[in-house]
Amino acid sequence: MVEDDGPVHAKNALTSPPPLQYPATPSPTPPVSLPDPPPAPKKSSKWENLPCREPSSRIRNQAERREENAHVAFLTINSEPDSYKEMVKSPNKDGWIKAIEKEYQQLEDMGVFEWVKTLPDGKRPVGS
Numbered sequence: 001m002v003e004d005d006g007p008v009h010a011k012n013a014l015t016s017p018p019p020l021q022y023p024a025t026p027s028p029t030p031p032v033s034l035p036d037p038p039p040a041p042k043k044s045s046k047w048e049n050l051p052c053r054e055p056s057s058r059i060r061n062q063a064e065r066r067e068e069n070a071h072v073a074f075l076t077i078n079s080e081p082d083s084y085k086e087m088v089k090s091p092n093k094d095g096w097i098k099a100i101e102k103e104y105q106q107l108e109d110m111g112v113f114e115w116v117k118t119l120p121d122g123k124r125p126v127g128s
Helices: 082-088 092-109
Strands: none
Touching: 082 092
């Protein structure tokens, strides 16, 4: 249980410390001028002894703006098949088959994969 001591007397009260007194700021000293640094040594260049180049005398024409062609659009056609079935029906079938065989041979030569006859228990083949 807390006892009440009654009113706080001035002698027991906390008093704030006196305000801090800072010394007067000295007047700023005038800036000291330093001597200029010596110039950097000039780097030599293989072009420094060439004569000054004259400005070009070529007459520059303004670019032509053809408003009548403002509606022209350029289209690109993706001729790559998205699947093996599309490739087989493509007119470039022979070229695609050669590319597939070449890429397959490169992967095989680098040892990227190996064929397995049976999968280990609990494993599924990767879908294509």
